[in-house]
Structure formats: structure tokens, C-alpha cells
Amino acid sequence: MSRNDADAESDGDHLLKVLGALNNPHRLRIVAALTHDRNYVSRLARETGISRPLLHMHLQRLEAAGLVTSTLELSDDGKAMRFYEVTPFVYQLTPDSIALATETLSRSGQREETR
Amino acid sequence: MSRNDADAESDGDHLLKVLGALNNPHRLRIVAALTHDRNYVSRLARETGISRPLLHMHLQRLEAAGLVTSTLELSDDGKAMRFYEVTPFVYQLTPDSIALATETLSRSGQREETR
DNA sequence: GGCATGTGTCAGCTTTTCTTGACGCGTGCC
């Protein structure tokens, strides 16, 4: 696996987060849309037909999983705009890779704490 | 992708189903447990510490996604036992593969109908 | 018969996720 060393999270927990991030038709579409080229929130909302608050939430889920990144930029006419783009992630899902990741899964059913 | 032709489901919808099936710590553990060797429900329940009704539900979710298969067999002492084993699935998750699958996703937010 | 083991299902509760419709803030332009 190839993640930043700084983020202290087991591979198992990370995989689960990625799976959770991708487990949604809207979020799949968002990733697809950003694959072609980066975009800012309001425009992405228009193009995908997703309401802005909703899109905002989905983007955060994707960003939390490390699948997209965002940067705040100022346009020529002085407006603050948040641009999103996909990270070049690669995840291989096989019984073995899952078995491996599962070894480093935190306790049972508990959801990951955002402390 | 390498699925059965008989199941009429788009790649996009199928991918979503697989992601949904794997998006759960219990189900990841179940896949891991079955990777080593096949097992029957009650024993798997004991070994994983998951209640039988719950395990039953998780197994069905995995089976519906095609990640595990089951066969009903009769043990020497005449008991009917359902054995589960993993299928040798391989899924590659990248922005491009997702963009591709997304093209064949059924309409927007609607959940897949089981008609 | 009573008990252990296996199978499966159902109702009902709790928790999480999804979604919408307000709000708030800022800027530039006519």
C-alpha cells in the first residue's frame, strides 16, 4: 500500500474508510467527474445535479478517505473557490489483500473515532 | 471484468454492490476467515464471535455480490450444513476504472431494484 | 423424552447515512 506515513491509521481501517467512501453512486460519479479534470464545488454541483450541501458532504467523505484533495484559490474576480481533484489511488481487492488488511482492523463493530 | 454473462447487471451497479458488500468490518473479517478455508455457518459464527442471525445476513450480502458461494451438504451424522467459501475475485480500484464503471450506473440515487 | 447440534426467518429496535431547505459569510458589478 502507498499512503502517507504521517497519517496514523492501520491499513485495515484505511481500507474500510476507502470502501465506505466509494460505496455510493453519487460519490462514484463525483470521482468520475473529477477524473477528467479538476473542478470547483458550485460548478461540480451544477454538472452532477447534486445539491450543494449534499455535494459538500460527499466531497468531505472522499477527502477524508484520501481519494480527492482540495485547494482554496482566488479567481481573477476575487472570489474564493475550492478546487477538488482526484488523487491517483490504486486499490486491489482480492480475498488475500482483504485477509491481510483485516489483520490490522481495530476492534469489532466500533466505528472509527474522529478524535 | 470477469463475471457471469447470465447475470444482467451493469458493471457500475455490480461494482457498487461489491463495494457495499465489503464496506463493513464484519464482512471483511468473514472474507478473511473464509480465505483460509471454507466453513459452515454455526462454526464461523463461533470463530468470529458474530451472532448467527447477524452472520447470516452478512453472508447473504456477500453472496449477493458474488464474493462468496455456498453449498448445502450433509455431514456424516446426517446434519444439513451450509458451507461457504470465497470466490477468487479481483477488483482494481482506480480513478479510471471507477470512471469507466460509472458510465453504466443506473439512474441517480435510486437504490438497485430487486425486481 | 430431553438435550445438543445444525438450518433458517421474523419483528422491532438502534444507529448510521443520506438529503433537503434554510441560514450565515464574502466578493464584484450595474
Added chain:
DNA sequence: GGCACGCGTCAAGAAAAGCTGACACATGCC
């Protein structure tokens, strides 16, 4: 000022997923 366009957040409802404790059936064994 009023409008259009960016940004973000909050409360609250609707829908889905997760989980538990019954209950049903079957078999073999003492």
C-alpha cells in the same frame, strides 16, 4: 443598494443498514 456568484454550516426529517432475541424446523445420541 440589489443582485449574482462563490464559500460554508446547521437542524431535522427520511431512508437504509446493523443488530438482537425470539421462534420455527431438522437430525443424532443418551
